Amino acid sequence: MRAEAMSGTSLLYNLRFRAILYQVIAVAGIVLLGLYLFSNVSQKLAEQNIATGFGYLSREAGFVISQTLIDYKPTDTYGRAILAGIVNTVWVSAWSVVLATVIGLFVGIARLSRNPLLAFLAFLYVEALRNVPLLLYLFLWYALIVTGLPGVREAWEVMPHVFLSNSGLTVPSLVWSGAHTTVLLALVLGGILAVVFHRRATAERIRTGQARTMWPWIALAVLLPPALALLIAQPDLAVDLPEKGRFRLTGGAQLRPEFTALLVGLALSASAGIAEIVRSGILSVRKGQWEAARALGLRDGSTMRLVVLPQALRVIIPPLTSSYLSLFKNSSLAIAIGYPDLVMVSNTTMNQTGQAIEGIAIFMLVYLGLSIMISVFMNWYNSRVALKER
């Protein structure tokens, strides 16, 4: 065998060598093709006098983006404008994922309800939402908001200083400062402390078999850090109240109709798919598990929460990952109803600079990168809930 592998002619007969050779050739071919395409494109662009390169990212953007989470002014660069677009995309996708998961879970369970009316309503919900293209729903939700609600000058004052109009929901807001951030961080710290306390108490109870009264400690853990922070940092409690100006409501915080329509559209459409995934997951858990849980004296709700759902998760997570990914990518439909996501900002950039190839490359890379991050996270979670064979 070794002698054969050494000689030149028979090397080709070596299966392992051949397998590697084919792969090397395939990879080399793809790389060459890629290089060729790249040089071809650059050459043609140069011949046609079309500007190339990413230098434009550091030039002044000169256009406004109306809803941004990060600080952005028109005097900032194109790079920062695109970053603001990315943050907007992530922001609306993240809220949609949360909303879609919660709604999907409840509708999925309702689909299996023994109450025929509830089961039928859930069935209608799922079929109505998953059988119509998302874009049409986006137009519908947006049109409902914009034509259904009164104009901003006739805004409807739901509660004192809370206005609802076709320009969105405007509420009073705190004038934010560093002190507020301190209190917020303290609140998060308190939450983390409470979780740690609770875990340790549970572990203790399992070990010793004795339950101690823990809730005063947990309450203290939640409340103490923010209370201290309030005392020390003394945040200013000034409130910015929205007022009717000549055209708009000025001041306060605003939930804009473009964001709302996109959030609702994405979340509802995805929730229909998620409901079906949840239903299939629950059905995949054998009847015997229900019966065993009942025999132990668990009620329906507890059976679902403690016995069925944890097992159903193994079936639910992989297709759920796909749902999240498509929701994330569907957020690019934002451009149809005027929400400034990554695609819209890139489009404006491309049209001002004329550099379409670079613009599209950026947003493809961003979508690819973020999608891979979602996949990696979900795969990690999947391996955590996967059946542990002991």
Add this chain to the structure above:
Amino acid sequence: MIQPKSMVRWLAMSLIAGVAAVSAAPASAQSTLDTVKKRGKILCGVSPVAPGFSYADDKGVRRGFDVDICRAVSAAIFADPDKVEYVPLNTNVRFQAVQSGEVDILSRQNTWSFTRDASLGLDFGPVVFYDGQGLMAPSKLNVKSAGELADAAICLLPGTTTLQNLEDFFRPRNIKYESVVFENSDEWRNAFFNGRCDAITTDRSDLASVRAIANDPSQYVVLPETISKEPLAPTIRQNDPNWRDILNWSVYALIGAEEKGVTQANVDEFLKSEDPEIQRMLGVNGDFGKMLGLDNKWAYNIVKSVGNYGEVFDRNLGPKTRLGLTRGPNELWTKGGLLYAPPFR
């Protein structure tokens, strides 16, 4: 022994074939005129729906000011204004469509600007319409000028310089505003009509179209400010000087004909004119058409089938149309406007 070798060969061959196919695609050696003549028609990029500029009439025939520019070029080349295939393009893809050769002429209310001319591999023909960005607001808001629009929400379309012009206008005046940008022009108009925005902005010619679409146009007023210069000019690729000459002189023939008083109705009488410039223009004397690679009757054919600039303007945009635009700067230089054709000599 045979299999792996043939496998390698197959891989190599397919790779070469792939490369050859890719490199064959973006050819640009042949002149645009030859390509157009061989194809038998011009590919003309236009707006999908822009009343007055480019729209399909009730019989499905495309009409409008931008459309007539392509029809004039078609008449110059084929002695027939209708050898044109119209490609509706939205603002986002229009320049790529020219760069990639998908259209021969882009006649789509495009603004001629420095970066477009210098960095996109494009050439611009003569300005066919002097436009400027304006704003329109509902009359019930009682807005007298754009400077009053502090804190207002303004609806606009992406893919144009509109957003940048707005910023250039408001920043020095220290006015904050909210921009709501729509990809789709129906959504954009509806958001404005429904009061999501307090004002809408685009080129003034386009504002006239939006107003013409409204249920009651009298409820909307166009504000007096013109916040930018928007010289609209047909656009072509930068690699063909002859094609550029054909486009330029087709437009100049429209303007020149109006200067000389030549119209669709009287062009045949002008064939007997004693004016040497008219004789050269209409191909009675000289070989002007040949110099462009066209028939000597090229300009005659343009005027005969499309009319002169004034006729094209009045038919599509003028006071008697729904848009009801006046000539303004789009008047001949002899009448105080900006239109000026170089001499035919």
